[in-house]
Amino acid sequence: MTTSTVRVVLPAHLRVLGGVTGEVVLDVDGPVTQRSVLDALEARHPVLRGTIREHGTLQRRAFVRFFACEEDLSHESPDAPLPEAVAAGTEPFMVVGAVAGG
Numbered sequence: 001m002t003t004s005t006v007r008v009v010l011p012a013h014l015r016v017l018g019g020v021t022g023e024v025v026l027d028v029d030g031p032v033t034q035r036s037v038l039d040a041l042e043a044r045h046p047v048l049r050g051t052i053r054e055h056g057t058l059q060r061r062a063f064v065r066f067f068a069c070e071e072d073l074s075h076e077s078p079d080a081p082l083p084e085a086v087a088a089g090t091e092p093f094m095v096v097g098a099v100a101g102g
Contacts, residue, residue, distance in 0.1 A: 004028045006061060006082075007092040014095065016050070018045040032087035034066060035078040052095055053074055062097040 008024040015021065026040040035058070041083065042049045053063055058078070060066065065074045069083045069091050085091035 001029050004032050004087045006032060006040070006086060006087045007089055008037060008041055009092045009094040011095065013097070016047060017051065018048050020045065025089075028087075030095065031079075032082045033079050034076065034093075037086075037093050038078075038081070065068065065096045065098055067083040067094040067096055068092070 004027070006028050008025050010020070010024065018024075019020060024041060024044070026037065026044060028036050029041050030036060038052060038058075041052075051061070053060060060074060060078075066073060066076075067073060067084045071083070071085065073080075073082070081087075083091065084091060086093050
């Protein structure tokens with residue numbers, strides 16, 4: 001099984017909640033997908049469970065978006081491979097809180 005080092009960028013409120021500064025660097029076993037990255041993130045920082053994905057369904061929460069390599073990956077399958085640059089650690093996987101207003 002291969003292990004990839006993946007960089008994750010979190011919004012400020014989740015960094016505070018998780019007690020992290022800057023990017024989170026994770027070792028991800030197997031294919032690098034949204035699911036595997038978020039599983040590794042929640043395993044390292046259990047307090048983040050339920051903040052990015054719903055507890056029961058593990059579906060992306062309504063006001064959270066996922067980006068990588070300047071692409072919105074929010075509606076991609078959680079098991080679709082992330083871009084190679086994310087798996088190689090050269091580009092981050094970004095979790096972004098939606099901005100609303102009127």
